[in-house]
Amino acid sequence: MPSIPTFPLLIAGALLAGACHAQSAAAPAPAPAAERPQATPAKAAKPAAKPVRERRGTPYAGNEEAMRLADEIASKRGLDPEWVRAMIGEAQNLPVVSRLMQPGPPGTAKNWRAYRSRFIDPVRIGAGVRFWQEHRVALERAAQEYGVPAEIIVGIIGVETVYGQQLGDFRVLDALATLSFDFPSSHPRADERIRYFRGELEHFLAWHRANRTDPRRPRGSYAGAMGLPQFMPSSLARWGVDYDGDKKVDLTHSPHDVIGSVANYFKGYGWITGMPTHYPVRFDAARLDLEALMAPDILPTFTVASFQAKGAVLEGAALEHKGPLALIELQNGGDPPQYVAGTENFYVITRYNWSSYYAMSVIELGQEVKQAMARQAGARP
Secondary structure, eight states: OOSSOOOOOOBTTBTTOOSOSOOOSOOOOOOOOOOOOOOOOOOOOOOOOOOOOOOOOEESTTOHHHHHHHHHHHHHHTOOHHHHHHHHHHOEEOHHHHHHTSOOOTTOOOBHHHHHHHHOSHHHHHHHHHHHHHTHHHHHHHHHHHOOOHHHHHHHHHHHHTTTTOOOOEEHHHHHHHHHHOOOTTSTTHHHHHHHHHHHHHHHHHHHHHTTOOTTSOEEOTTOOBTTTTBOHHHHHHHOOOOSSSSSOOTTTOHHHHHHHHHHHHHHTTOOTTOOSEEEOEEOTTTOOHHHHHTTTTSOOBOHHHHHHTTEEOOGGGGGOOSOBEEEEEEETTEEEEEEEEOHHHHHHHHHSSOHHHHHHHHHHHHHHHHHHHHHHHHOO
16 A cells, blocks of 8 residues: 555455555556557456345434434535435444454464465456356556556456456445444554544545445445455546546446456556566575665665665566565475565555565466466467
Protein backbone atom coordinates (compact mmCIF):
# COMPACT_ATOMS: atom_id res chain seq x y z
CA MET A 1 0.00 0.00 0.00
CA PRO A 2 1.02 2.27 2.09
CA SER A 3 -2.54 2.22 3.27
CA ILE A 4 -2.89 0.76 6.70
CA PRO A 5 -0.30 -1.24 8.59
CA THR A 6 -0.50 -4.97 8.08
CA PHE A 7 -2.98 -6.89 10.18
CA PRO A 8 -4.20 -10.51 9.88
CA LEU A 9 -7.07 -10.91 7.44
CA LEU A 10 -8.49 -13.73 5.41
CA ILE A 11 -9.15 -12.09 2.06
CA ALA A 12 -10.54 -14.73 -0.26
CA GLY A 13 -7.71 -17.06 -1.27
CA ALA A 14 -4.96 -15.03 0.37
CA LEU A 15 -5.13 -16.91 3.67
CA LEU A 16 -1.81 -15.61 4.97
CA ALA A 17 -1.69 -12.35 3.07
CA GLY A 18 -2.26 -10.03 5.98
CA ALA A 19 -3.76 -6.79 4.64
CA CYS A 20 -6.72 -5.17 2.89
CA HIS A 21 -6.38 -3.89 -0.64
CA ALA A 22 -6.98 -0.21 -0.25
CA GLN A 23 -5.00 2.95 -0.02
CA SER A 24 -5.19 6.02 2.16
CA ALA A 25 -1.81 7.59 1.45
CA ALA A 26 -1.48 9.81 -1.58
CA ALA A 27 -0.42 8.14 -4.80
CA PRO A 28 0.17 9.64 -8.22
CA ALA A 29 -2.84 9.40 -10.51
CA PRO A 30 -2.21 7.16 -13.51
CA ALA A 31 -1.97 8.78 -16.90
CA PRO A 32 -5.17 8.48 -18.96
CA ALA A 33 -5.20 5.40 -21.16
CA ALA A 34 -4.86 6.04 -24.86
CA GLU A 35 -8.09 6.13 -26.83
CA ARG A 36 -8.95 2.57 -27.64
CA PRO A 37 -11.29 0.80 -30.05
CA GLN A 38 -14.62 -0.56 -28.91
CA ALA A 39 -13.88 -3.53 -26.68
CA THR A 40 -15.38 -6.92 -27.23
CA PRO A 41 -17.51 -7.83 -24.20
CA ALA A 42 -15.56 -10.06 -21.85
CA LYS A 43 -16.81 -13.45 -20.83
CA ALA A 44 -18.23 -13.64 -17.35
CA ALA A 45 -16.05 -15.11 -14.66
CA LYS A 46 -16.96 -18.63 -13.63
CA PRO A 47 -16.73 -18.97 -9.87
CA ALA A 48 -17.43 -22.41 -8.50
CA ALA A 49 -21.17 -22.92 -8.12
CA LYS A 50 -22.21 -23.32 -4.51
CA PRO A 51 -25.18 -22.25 -2.43
CA VAL A 52 -24.82 -18.84 -0.80
CA ARG A 53 -24.53 -19.07 2.98
CA GLU A 54 -26.95 -16.68 4.64
CA ARG A 55 -25.37 -15.24 7.76
CA ARG A 56 -27.74 -13.73 10.28
CA GLY A 57 -27.01 -11.18 12.96
CA THR A 58 -28.48 -8.20 14.77
CA PRO A 59 -29.38 -5.26 12.48
CA TYR A 60 -27.84 -1.87 13.26
CA ALA A 61 -31.14 0.00 12.83
CA GLY A 62 -31.45 0.56 16.58
CA ASN A 63 -27.79 1.42 17.14
CA GLU A 64 -27.39 5.13 17.94
CA GLU A 65 -23.69 5.18 17.05
CA ALA A 66 -24.45 3.62 13.67
CA MET A 67 -27.16 6.15 12.96
CA ARG A 68 -24.85 9.04 13.90
CA LEU A 69 -22.29 7.77 11.43
CA ALA A 70 -25.01 7.43 8.80
CA ASP A 71 -25.87 11.11 9.24
CA GLU A 72 -22.19 12.09 9.07
CA ILE A 73 -21.71 10.12 5.84
CA ALA A 74 -24.84 11.62 4.31
CA SER A 75 -23.72 15.15 5.16
CA LYS A 76 -20.15 14.65 3.98
CA ARG A 77 -21.10 12.95 0.71
CA GLY A 78 -24.28 14.85 -0.08
CA LEU A 79 -26.41 11.71 0.14
CA ASP A 80 -30.03 11.28 1.19
CA PRO A 81 -29.77 10.77 4.96
CA GLU A 82 -32.81 8.50 5.04
CA TRP A 83 -31.24 6.23 2.42
CA VAL A 84 -27.94 6.03 4.29
CA ARG A 85 -29.75 5.34 7.57
CA ALA A 86 -31.79 2.62 5.88
CA MET A 87 -28.74 0.91 4.37
CA ILE A 88 -26.69 0.98 7.57
CA GLY A 89 -29.79 0.02 9.53
CA GLU A 90 -30.17 -3.11 7.40
CA ALA A 91 -26.54 -4.08 7.95
CA GLN A 92 -26.15 -6.87 10.48
CA ASN A 93 -23.60 -7.35 13.25
CA LEU A 94 -21.88 -10.66 12.47
CA PRO A 95 -19.88 -11.83 15.52
CA VAL A 96 -17.86 -14.23 13.33
CA VAL A 97 -16.39 -11.20 11.51
CA SER A 98 -15.17 -9.71 14.79
CA ARG A 99 -13.66 -13.05 15.81
CA LEU A 100 -11.83 -13.44 12.51
CA MET A 101 -10.30 -9.99 12.93
CA GLN A 102 -8.47 -11.00 16.11
CA PRO A 103 -4.66 -11.18 15.73
CA GLY A 104 -3.21 -14.61 15.15
CA PRO A 105 -1.30 -16.47 17.85
CA PRO A 106 2.16 -14.98 18.56
CA GLY A 107 5.40 -16.81 18.08
CA THR A 108 4.63 -18.67 14.85
CA ALA A 109 7.77 -18.86 12.74
CA LYS A 110 7.45 -17.54 9.19
CA ASN A 111 8.05 -20.14 6.52
CA TRP A 112 8.33 -19.09 2.88
CA ARG A 113 8.19 -22.64 1.54
CA ALA A 114 4.98 -23.38 3.44
CA TYR A 115 3.49 -20.03 2.42
CA ARG A 116 4.41 -20.59 -1.23
CA SER A 117 2.82 -24.03 -1.30
CA ARG A 118 -0.56 -22.50 -0.43
CA PHE A 119 -0.64 -20.38 -3.56
CA ILE A 120 1.50 -22.14 -6.14
CA ASP A 121 0.10 -25.55 -6.94
CA PRO A 122 -1.14 -27.41 -10.05
CA VAL A 123 -4.78 -26.38 -9.52
CA ARG A 124 -3.99 -22.66 -9.35
CA ILE A 125 -1.48 -22.84 -12.19
CA GLY A 126 -3.97 -24.68 -14.42
CA ALA A 127 -6.68 -22.14 -13.64
CA GLY A 128 -4.19 -19.36 -14.42
CA VAL A 129 -3.40 -20.85 -17.82
CA ARG A 130 -7.10 -20.99 -18.69
CA PHE A 131 -7.63 -17.41 -17.50
CA TRP A 132 -4.68 -16.15 -19.54
CA GLN A 133 -5.81 -18.01 -22.65
CA GLU A 134 -9.38 -16.73 -22.39
CA HIS A 135 -8.36 -13.11 -21.73
CA ARG A 136 -5.10 -12.84 -23.63
CA VAL A 137 -6.21 -9.77 -25.61
CA ALA A 138 -7.18 -7.79 -22.50
CA LEU A 139 -3.95 -8.79 -20.72
CA GLU A 140 -1.83 -7.72 -23.69
CA ARG A 141 -3.73 -4.45 -23.93
CA ALA A 142 -3.26 -3.72 -20.22
CA ALA A 143 0.46 -4.50 -20.47
CA GLN A 144 0.76 -2.03 -23.34
CA GLU A 145 -1.34 0.75 -21.79
CA TYR A 146 -0.19 0.52 -18.17
CA GLY A 147 3.19 -1.17 -18.52
CA VAL A 148 2.30 -3.94 -16.07
CA PRO A 149 3.22 -7.44 -17.36
CA ALA A 150 0.44 -9.96 -17.86
CA GLU A 151 2.08 -12.42 -15.47
CA ILE A 152 1.88 -9.93 -12.59
CA ILE A 153 -1.83 -9.30 -13.21
CA VAL A 154 -2.46 -13.04 -13.54
CA GLY A 155 -0.46 -13.70 -10.38
CA ILE A 156 -2.51 -11.23 -8.33
CA ILE A 157 -5.87 -12.63 -9.42
CA GLY A 158 -4.69 -16.19 -8.84
CA VAL A 159 -3.36 -15.57 -5.34
CA GLU A 160 -6.43 -13.57 -4.36
CA THR A 161 -9.35 -15.71 -5.55
CA VAL A 162 -8.07 -18.56 -7.78
CA TYR A 163 -9.48 -16.62 -10.75
CA GLY A 164 -12.92 -16.18 -9.25
CA GLN A 165 -13.33 -19.51 -7.47
CA GLN A 166 -13.00 -18.04 -3.95
CA LEU A 167 -14.78 -14.70 -3.83
CA GLY A 168 -15.95 -14.82 -0.21
CA ASP A 169 -19.48 -15.35 1.08
CA PHE A 170 -19.94 -12.46 3.50
CA ARG A 171 -22.31 -9.69 2.60
CA VAL A 172 -19.94 -6.73 2.24
CA LEU A 173 -22.36 -4.33 3.91
CA ASP A 174 -22.51 -6.56 7.00
CA ALA A 175 -18.74 -7.05 7.15
CA LEU A 176 -17.95 -3.33 6.90
CA ALA A 177 -20.62 -2.35 9.41
CA THR A 178 -19.50 -4.99 11.90
CA LEU A 179 -15.90 -3.78 11.66
CA SER A 180 -17.04 -0.17 11.96
CA PHE A 181 -19.12 -0.60 15.12
CA ASP A 182 -18.05 -3.90 16.70
CA PHE A 183 -14.36 -4.21 15.95
CA PRO A 184 -12.76 -6.24 18.76
CA SER A 185 -11.73 -3.78 21.47
CA SER A 186 -8.92 -6.11 22.57
CA HIS A 187 -7.09 -5.57 19.29
CA PRO A 188 -3.91 -3.52 19.92
CA ARG A 189 -4.81 -1.02 17.17
CA ALA A 190 -8.58 -1.04 17.46
CA ASP A 191 -9.09 2.73 17.16
CA GLU A 192 -7.06 2.91 13.97
CA ARG A 193 -8.91 -0.05 12.46
CA ILE A 194 -12.31 1.37 13.32
CA ARG A 195 -11.49 4.64 11.55
CA TYR A 196 -10.26 2.70 8.55
CA PHE A 197 -13.36 0.53 8.22
CA ARG A 198 -15.72 3.45 8.74
CA GLY A 199 -13.97 5.14 5.85
CA GLU A 200 -14.42 2.01 3.75
CA LEU A 201 -18.12 1.86 4.65
CA GLU A 202 -18.44 5.47 3.52
CA HIS A 203 -16.71 4.72 0.20
CA PHE A 204 -18.87 1.64 -0.28
CA LEU A 205 -22.18 3.45 0.17
CA ALA A 206 -21.12 6.50 -1.87
CA TRP A 207 -19.94 4.32 -4.76
CA HIS A 208 -23.19 2.36 -4.91
CA ARG A 209 -25.32 5.49 -4.70
CA ALA A 210 -23.35 7.15 -7.50
CA ASN A 211 -23.66 4.04 -9.66
CA ARG A 212 -27.32 3.40 -8.81
CA THR A 213 -26.61 -0.11 -7.56
CA ASP A 214 -27.78 -1.93 -4.45
CA PRO A 215 -25.17 -2.04 -1.65
CA ARG A 216 -27.04 -4.94 -0.04
CA ARG A 217 -26.10 -7.34 -2.83
CA PRO A 218 -22.27 -7.60 -3.07
CA ARG A 219 -20.50 -10.41 -1.25
CA GLY A 220 -16.84 -10.70 -0.44
CA SER A 221 -14.33 -11.40 2.30
CA TYR A 222 -14.96 -10.87 5.99
CA ALA A 223 -12.92 -7.66 5.68
CA GLY A 224 -15.16 -6.28 2.93
CA ALA A 225 -12.85 -7.00 -0.03
CA MET A 226 -14.67 -7.65 -3.30
CA GLY A 227 -14.43 -9.33 -6.67
CA LEU A 228 -11.69 -11.30 -8.41
CA PRO A 229 -8.97 -8.85 -7.28
CA GLN A 230 -10.45 -8.39 -3.77
CA PHE A 231 -10.49 -4.60 -3.88
CA MET A 232 -11.61 -2.69 -0.83
CA PRO A 233 -14.26 -0.01 -1.57
CA SER A 234 -11.76 2.87 -1.59
CA SER A 235 -9.65 1.01 -4.15
CA LEU A 236 -12.71 0.28 -6.26
CA ALA A 237 -13.61 3.98 -6.21
CA ARG A 238 -10.10 5.16 -7.03
CA TRP A 239 -8.65 2.49 -9.29
CA GLY A 240 -11.64 0.66 -10.79
CA VAL A 241 -11.66 0.77 -14.62
CA ASP A 242 -14.41 0.07 -17.14
CA TYR A 243 -12.18 -2.01 -19.38
CA ASP A 244 -14.85 -3.83 -21.37
CA GLY A 245 -16.62 -0.67 -22.54
CA ASP A 246 -20.05 -1.36 -21.00
CA LYS A 247 -20.04 1.91 -18.99
CA LYS A 248 -19.79 0.25 -15.58
CA VAL A 249 -17.07 -1.21 -13.39
CA ASP A 250 -17.75 -4.83 -12.42
CA LEU A 251 -14.93 -6.66 -10.65
CA THR A 252 -16.98 -9.83 -10.14
CA HIS A 253 -18.39 -10.64 -13.57
CA SER A 254 -16.08 -8.79 -15.98
CA PRO A 255 -12.54 -10.21 -16.18
CA HIS A 256 -11.65 -7.31 -18.50
CA ASP A 257 -12.57 -4.78 -15.81
CA VAL A 258 -10.55 -6.82 -13.31
CA ILE A 259 -7.49 -6.85 -15.56
CA GLY A 260 -7.67 -3.12 -16.27
CA SER A 261 -8.28 -2.22 -12.64
CA VAL A 262 -5.37 -4.26 -11.29
CA ALA A 263 -3.05 -2.76 -13.90
CA ASN A 264 -4.36 0.74 -13.08
CA TYR A 265 -3.75 0.13 -9.37
CA PHE A 266 -0.12 -0.80 -9.94
CA LYS A 267 0.49 2.03 -12.38
CA GLY A 268 -0.99 4.46 -9.87
CA TYR A 269 1.41 3.24 -7.22
CA GLY A 270 4.40 3.81 -9.45
CA TRP A 271 4.99 0.65 -11.48
CA ILE A 272 8.02 1.20 -13.75
CA THR A 273 7.67 -0.38 -17.17
CA GLY A 274 10.39 -2.92 -17.97
CA MET A 275 11.96 -3.00 -14.52
CA PRO A 276 12.43 -6.47 -12.94
CA THR A 277 10.82 -7.09 -9.57
CA HIS A 278 13.97 -8.54 -8.00
CA TYR A 279 17.45 -9.93 -8.60
CA PRO A 280 19.41 -12.82 -7.10
CA VAL A 281 21.76 -11.84 -4.30
CA ARG A 282 24.49 -13.58 -2.33
CA PHE A 283 26.68 -12.38 0.52
CA ASP A 284 30.36 -11.67 1.02
CA ALA A 285 30.81 -12.78 4.61
CA ALA A 286 33.90 -10.63 5.09
CA ARG A 287 31.97 -7.41 4.38
CA LEU A 288 28.44 -8.37 5.32
CA ASP A 289 26.51 -5.86 7.42
CA LEU A 290 23.18 -7.69 7.52
CA GLU A 291 21.71 -5.46 10.21
CA ALA A 292 22.20 -2.35 8.08
CA LEU A 293 20.87 -4.08 4.97
CA MET A 294 17.72 -5.19 6.80
CA ALA A 295 17.08 -1.88 8.57
CA PRO A 296 14.89 -0.30 5.84
CA ASP A 297 12.87 -3.54 5.58
CA ILE A 298 11.21 -3.81 2.14
CA LEU A 299 11.57 -0.12 1.25
CA PRO A 300 14.11 0.24 -1.60
CA THR A 301 16.86 2.45 -0.18
CA PHE A 302 20.30 1.34 -1.38
CA THR A 303 22.09 2.14 -4.60
CA VAL A 304 23.86 -0.77 -6.26
CA ALA A 305 27.15 0.59 -4.92
CA SER A 306 25.96 1.05 -1.33
CA PHE A 307 24.21 -2.33 -1.43
CA GLN A 308 27.42 -4.07 -2.40
CA ALA A 309 29.50 -2.03 0.03
CA LYS A 310 27.54 -3.68 2.84
CA GLY A 311 28.36 -7.16 1.58
CA ALA A 312 25.44 -7.93 -0.74
CA VAL A 313 26.85 -9.31 -3.98
CA LEU A 314 25.04 -8.70 -7.27
CA GLU A 315 25.80 -10.06 -10.71
CA GLY A 316 24.79 -9.61 -14.33
CA ALA A 317 21.87 -7.29 -15.07
CA ALA A 318 21.57 -6.30 -11.42
CA LEU A 319 24.86 -4.40 -11.67
CA GLU A 320 23.27 -2.09 -14.26
CA HIS A 321 20.17 -1.39 -12.17
CA LYS A 322 19.58 2.37 -11.87
CA GLY A 323 17.05 2.57 -9.05
CA PRO A 324 17.17 1.80 -5.31
CA LEU A 325 17.19 -1.72 -3.92
CA ALA A 326 16.03 -3.44 -0.75
CA LEU A 327 17.22 -6.69 0.80
CA ILE A 328 14.19 -9.00 0.97
CA GLU A 329 14.35 -11.78 3.55
CA LEU A 330 12.13 -14.84 3.25
CA GLN A 331 12.36 -16.94 6.39
CA ASN A 332 12.02 -20.72 6.21
CA GLY A 333 11.09 -21.71 9.74
CA GLY A 334 14.10 -23.37 11.34
CA ASP A 335 16.05 -23.50 8.06
CA PRO A 336 18.20 -20.65 6.71
CA PRO A 337 16.25 -17.82 5.10
CA GLN A 338 16.33 -16.94 1.42
CA TYR A 339 17.22 -13.48 0.15
CA VAL A 340 16.62 -11.45 -3.00
CA ALA A 341 17.33 -7.85 -3.97
CA GLY A 342 13.94 -6.16 -4.35
CA THR A 343 13.40 -3.28 -6.75
CA GLU A 344 10.85 -0.48 -6.76
CA ASN A 345 8.45 -2.78 -8.63
CA PHE A 346 8.72 -5.38 -5.88
CA TYR A 347 7.76 -2.64 -3.45
CA VAL A 348 4.79 -1.67 -5.66
CA ILE A 349 3.41 -5.21 -5.36
CA THR A 350 3.58 -4.89 -1.59
CA ARG A 351 1.33 -1.81 -1.85
CA TYR A 352 -1.39 -4.30 -2.75
CA ASN A 353 -0.56 -6.23 0.40
CA TRP A 354 2.10 -5.36 2.97
CA SER A 355 4.00 -8.63 2.80
CA SER A 356 7.16 -9.66 0.97
CA TYR A 357 5.90 -13.26 1.12
CA TYR A 358 2.70 -12.20 -0.63
CA ALA A 359 4.62 -10.27 -3.29
CA MET A 360 6.91 -13.19 -4.02
CA SER A 361 3.92 -15.54 -4.28
CA VAL A 362 2.32 -13.23 -6.84
CA ILE A 363 5.55 -13.06 -8.84
CA GLU A 364 6.24 -16.77 -8.77
CA LEU A 365 2.65 -17.83 -9.52
CA GLY A 366 2.66 -15.52 -12.55
CA GLN A 367 5.98 -16.98 -13.69
CA GLU A 368 4.72 -20.55 -13.25
CA VAL A 369 1.60 -19.81 -15.28
CA LYS A 370 3.67 -18.15 -18.02
CA GLN A 371 5.99 -21.15 -18.18
CA ALA A 372 3.05 -23.57 -18.32
CA MET A 373 1.63 -21.55 -21.21
CA ALA A 374 4.96 -21.81 -23.03
CA ARG A 375 5.12 -25.57 -22.45
CA GLN A 376 1.63 -26.01 -23.84
CA ALA A 377 2.48 -23.95 -26.90
CA GLY A 378 5.65 -25.98 -27.47
CA ALA A 379 3.76 -29.27 -27.21
CA ARG A 380 1.29 -28.38 -29.94
CA PRO A 381 1.96 -29.97 -33.36
